[in-house]
């Protein structure tokens with residue numbers, strides 16, 4: 327073959343590959359646009375989804391800590407606001423979403439009120455998650471120490487992944503005496519219309535939450551180009567070691583993502599049952615393999631997810647895993663007619679985690695997250711009871727039903743699969 331012919335063939339191949347890639351992106355964009363349009367139309371037609379079982383609150387004692395699990399936003403917010411309103415010296419509040427609605431206003435008033443009484447108040451909220459909220463809403467008392475975690479950080483220019491990640495945590499610590507952590511953001515929608523789970527801790531382990539907040543604050547207190555303009559939040563020693571209760575912190579700037587590791591370890595160790603609740607289920611290959619392997623060795627694996635969440639794309643990416651899961655005998659429990667946003671897991675009646683991380687890439691290897699990893703049969707029992715009540719609002723998907731879905735659905739799952747690492 328002449329050199330000219332080789333050149334022409336190369337050019338032709340290059341053009342074909344280029345056009346193929348562009349065509350794939352065009353198909354992908356069309357699928358996304360179609361799904362979003364269908365979702366928007368059906369969402370508006372849907373009646374308000376407020377009817378779902380309320381498992382209630384559950385109390386237990388783990389080591390020297392009093393634990394309370396919340397499963398309804400109104401109950402949680404009432405207690406959180408009460409703690410802020412009666413704080414005596416320190417309030418630390420960190421949230422991913424802080425809506426400018428009735429509930430958001432109550433929290434704003436509560437922290438401002440505490441600051442007026444002379445309480446030291448520190449708040450952190452995520453800049454990206456609240457881009458839709460008018461900045462004027464965040465009208466803090468002048469003595470409140472505020473960090474709006476920036477969408478873009480200078481370090482992203484120099485240190486790659488260390489400068490990425492949203493602050494996805496939801497933490498409240500009051501007077502080093504009481505701490506809250508879990509799935510609840512701050513907003514009226516979450517008070518009554520979403521099923522979520524949060525944990526209150528009273529006792530020495532509140533230190534773990536305080537330390538997580540202090541680390542976040544002190545690592546980001548510099549503004550502009552290195553000028554320190556925010557106060558240091560003193561870090562204090564723990565004075566105790568409690569292996570049964572541990573905060574698991576994802577800190578992208580330190581390149582540590584232990585949440586993924588503790589999930590993997592616990593799943594791999596399971597011998598009887600694994601009950602996972604998550605709003606967005608887009609596991610990476612190792613997490614998926616661990617779940618499938620557990621089910622194949624006879625562990626009763628149940629994954630509880632919303633049938634329809636608030637993120638249509640996340641739902642469709644999640645569906646791409648259903649066939650493998652169902653074939654391995656994983657029970658897929660689809661929470662009906664309401665959004666479930668809890669990020670919890672409990673294994674073998676021994677190990678549990680309650681936190682802020684979803685089972686997706688953004689949470690497991692992307693964002694600032696925190697969860698409490700707890701070894702305790704009573705607390706695991708409470709989470710199992712909650713799981714059982716939530717399950718009563720689910721329908722279990724069968725392989726037969728899933729196998730009979732429309733060819734367009736299969737096509738959409740396949741076309742969207744390459745987007746999994748993005749979410």
Ligand SMILES: O=P(O)(O)OC[C@H](O)CO
Nearest residue numbers: 422494509511605636684
């Ligand atoms: O990011 P999460 O898990 O706090 O969920 C927040 C909702 O998706 C807001 O749209």
